[in-house]
Amino acid sequence: xxxxxxxxxxxxxxxxxxxxxxxxxxxxxxxxxxxxxxxxxxxxxxxxxxxxxxxxxxxxxxxxxxxxxxxxxxxxxxxxxxxxxxxxxxxxxxxxxxxxxxxxxxxxxxxxxxxxxxxxxxxxxxxxxxxxxxxxxxxxxxxxxxxxxxxxxxxxxxxxxxxxxxxxxxxxxxxxxxxxxxxxxxxxxxxxxxxxxxxxxxxxxxxxxxxxxxxxxxxxxxxxxxxxxxxxxxxxxxxxxxxxxxxxxxxxxxxxxxxxxxxxxxxxxxxxxxxxxxxxxxxxxxxxxxxxxxxxxxxxxxxxxxxxxxxxxxxxxxxxxxxxxxxxxxxxxxxxxxxxxxxxxxxxxxx
Amino acid sequence: xxxxxxxxxxxxxxxxxxxxxxxxxxxxxxxxxxxxxxxxxxxxxxxxxxxxxxxxxxxxxxxxxxxxxxxxxxxxxxxxxxxxxxxxxxxxxxxxxxxxxxxxxxxxxxxxxxxxxxxxxxxxxxxxxxxxxxxxxxxxxxxxxxxxxxxxxxxxxxxxxxxxxxxxxxxxxxxxxxxxxxxxxxxxxxxxxxxxxxxxxxxxxxxxxxxxxxxxxxxxxxxxxxxxxxxxxxxxxxxxxxxxxxxxxxxxxxxxxxxxxxxxxxxxxxxxxxxxxxxxxxxxxxxxxxxxxxxxxxxxxxxxxxxxxxxxxxxxxxxxxxxxxxxxxxxxxxxxxxxxxxxxxxxxxxx
Numbered sequence: 001x002x003x004x005x006x007x008x009x010x011x012x013x014x015x016x017x018x019x020x021x022x023x024x025x026x027x028x029x030x031x032x033x034x035x036x037x038x039x040x041x042x043x044x045x046x047x048x049x050x051x052x053x054x055x056x057x058x059x060x061x062x063x064x065x066x067x068x069x070x071x072x073x074x075x076x077x078x079x080x081x082x083x084x085x086x087x088x089x090x091x092x093x094x095x096x097x098x099x100x101x102x103x104x105x106x107x108x109x110x111x112x113x114x115x116x117x118x119x120x121x122x123x124x125x126x127x128x129x130x131x132x133x134x135x136x137x138x139x140x141x142x143x144x145x146x147x148x149x150x151x152x153x154x155x156x157x158x159x160x161x162x163x164x165x166x167x168x169x170x171x172x173x174x175x176x177x178x179x180x181x182x183x184x185x186x187x188x189x190x191x192x193x194x195x196x197x198x199x200x201x202x203x204x205x206x207x208x209x210x211x212x213x214x215x216x217x218x219x220x221x222x223x224x225x226x227x228x229x230x231x232x233x234x235x236x237x238x239x240x241x242x243x244x245x246x247x248x249x250x251x252x253x254x255x256x257x258x259x260x261x262x263x264x265x266x267x268x269x270x271x272x273x274x275x276x277x278x279x280x281x282x283x284x285x286x287x288x289x290x291x292x293x294x295x296x297x298x299x300x301x302x303x304x305x306x307x308x309x310x311x312x313x314x315x316x317x318x319x320x321x322x323x324x325x326x327x328x329x330x331x332x333x334x335x336x337x338x339x340x341x342x343x344x345x346x347x348x349x350x351x
Numbered sequence: 352x353x354x355x356x357x358x359x360x361x362x363x364x365x366x367x368x369x370x371x372x373x374x375x376x377x378x379x380x381x382x383x384x385x386x387x388x389x390x391x392x393x394x395x396x397x398x399x400x401x402x403x404x405x406x407x408x409x410x411x412x413x414x415x416x417x418x419x420x421x422x423x424x425x426x427x428x429x430x431x432x433x434x435x436x437x438x439x440x441x442x443x444x445x446x447x448x449x450x451x452x453x454x455x456x457x458x459x460x461x462x463x464x465x466x467x468x469x470x471x472x473x474x475x476x477x478x479x480x481x482x483x484x485x486x487x488x489x490x491x492x493x494x495x496x497x498x499x500x501x502x503x504x505x506x507x508x509x510x511x512x513x514x515x516x517x518x519x520x521x522x523x524x525x526x527x528x529x530x531x532x533x534x535x536x537x538x539x540x541x542x543x544x545x546x547x548x549x550x551x552x553x554x555x556x557x558x559x560x561x562x563x564x565x566x567x568x569x570x571x572x573x574x575x576x577x578x579x580x581x582x583x584x585x586x587x588x589x590x591x592x593x594x595x596x597x598x599x600x601x602x603x604x605x606x607x608x609x610x611x612x613x614x615x616x617x618x619x620x621x622x623x624x625x626x627x628x629x630x631x632x633x634x635x636x637x638x639x640x641x642x643x644x645x646x647x648x649x650x651x652x653x654x655x656x657x658x659x660x661x662x663x664x665x666x667x668x669x670x671x672x673x674x675x676x677x678x679x680x681x682x683x684x685x686x687x688x689x690x691x692x693x694x695x696x697x698x699x700x701x702x
Contacts, residue, residue, distance in 0.1 A: 020692070080452075092456075094456065096427065103443065145687065172686055335523055341368060
């Protein structure tokens with residue numbers, strides 16, 4: 001440690017894995033969902049700026065900032081579909097949380113894994129307001145990187161232990177199944193989406209194709225279920241049939257963003273949707289009857305990342321010796337930045 | 352090191368101080384100025400997005416992104432004038448450089464000290480096009496955190512070794528003088544701005560007050576000098592008299608931004624200014640005669656931070672064992688993010 005440096009807490013990939021393992025993944029998800037719910041309940045405090053996006057031929061790099069007036073956070077996240085051809089992740093992420101009063105960063109965290117965890121926790125949290133009472137069985141359509149996180153989150157928050165998997169690539173279903181059966185899930189691999197949704201109270205779509213795909217059509221779906229449509233959304237990427245959306249009560253995180261990125265991009269702005277913070281604050285209804293068809297059109301929002309950073313920052317303090325980065329120079333006399341060179345051991349050689 | 356992690360190079364405060372010391376501060380500044388000049392010469396390649404700013408009662412947090420299509424960079428920087436009361440820096444910064452093709456971050460660097468270095472290097476680089484031939488003497492008005500970096504940069508690039516210091520706070524001048532005399536500068540502390548500019552070929556204003564101050568008025572300034580006006584600019588903060596600007600040929604980094612933040616915010620948009628990339632690319636004139644009064648109205652631009660990150664990234668590879676951060680999770684199978692928990696030593700306890 002250097003005397004003239006402010007420390008910034010650092011949560012590496014390994015640190016996060018260790019932290020989740022130490023706390024237990026289900027306890028971690030429970031706490032994370034609580035953190036997200038707390039922040040959705042104080043929705044109006046948050047600065048909801050549009051994300052910054054730098055597009056290139058092969059992908060996009062985004063900065064997603066938000067603030068509650070007390071803390072500021074941003075997430076750096078890329079999306080590069082061709083990365084898998086090079087053995088790289090399509091999406092990677094890291095995030096920073098800072099103190100608004102001083103402007104000093106407090107935490108730098110990996111967010112590739114943390115985003116997967118917060119996406120699962122967000123879905124299950126929304127389901128706790130929107131899914132049928134006593135849901136037992138979930139269809140999981142799309143068995144890629146997000147699928148296991150959905151499974152753990154729904155079991156943790158709703159007690160859903162029976163899973164029916166389907167993916168266009170059978171290897172993905174086998175991978176997902178292998179990861180989950182060791183953890184006590186009752187898993188069935190299905191050969192079509194139609195088969196997967198048989199008997200399901202909850203249908204989660206988390207597919208990755210960047211197309212206007214129609215994973216679920218209206219005629220496939222009976223009344224009374226909850227559809228959790230969270231596949232990596234963007235303009236030009238949908239999972240649900242238009243007629244299905246028109247039949248349902250649709251719930252979103254932040255309407256302005258979901259109109260652009262979500263499944264409802266197919267609908268006119270006349271079609272009414274409900275922001276989930278209103279449901280949580282009892283200013284709008286979630287599920288009101290057993291026969292209601294409810295859809296969460298999730299796209300991922302900066303507030304969820306803020307909640308996740310806030311949560312791991314608290315958790316780190318409780319559960320692990322903080323690893324810190326020498327990221328911020330703080331000379332004793334703020335007007336004497338150059339003095340750092342003079343107090344640095346080897347500086348006498350310079351100049 | 353963890354098998355399923357991509358490494359991101361990390362340049363801490365101490366690492367940067369060591370790197371500058373190892374290379375030598377003058378050699379470092381020379382290389383940095385060259386990097387900035389290279390990027391200004393390929394100006395049209397850069398994405399010149401407006402910065403993102405989150406304002407709060409006590410300050411602002413900004414994200415300054417840019418890209419040349421090959422690399423993407425952003426700087427996180429705060430501005431909190433009251434921080435000094437708490438013994439904290441008014442401005443702190445860090446930055447990230449990433450690979451556009453994959454979206455992966457390559458480098459995380461401290462940028463409090465690096466910004467000070469790039470600001471000095473930028474000023475001296477501009478001066479190499481705008482200052483009188485064979486300049487010997489520089490007045491340095493405002494002797495705070497930036498002043499020594501200006502002094503080193505002008506000596507490195509222009510051979511200016513004689514300095515005349517003035518600050519409203521004599522302690523600041525004493526601090527600056529003490530830091531510089533050990534390095535062979537010929538330093539005189541003056542008791543007014545008028546006194547400081549006597550005999551100066553170059554006048555640098557780098558004051559910190561957030562006011563529409565008039566550090567230099569037109570009647571004080573004779574023809575033929577170069578004014579380097581770089582004091583921490585923002586809307587409502589100026590250093591130069593309007594009449595002085597109207598008399599001069601004014602040069603800027605990026606006109607759109609300088610019209611808002613720079614000294615020329617006092618002038619109508621009819622007043623013509625020259626962007627420095629045009630001068631460097633010989634599409635516009637810099638200094639054309641000995642009697643010309645030239646002003647660089649510098650505000651700091653994202654491309655300079657990009658150049659600085661690009662430069663230190665190259666330099667680190669040459670001069671020091673790279674310290675790396677486990678920031679980016681990269682499971683062997685990109686669709687099997689959850690496998691990280693299975694390969695993590697302690698995961699068997701989880702779930």
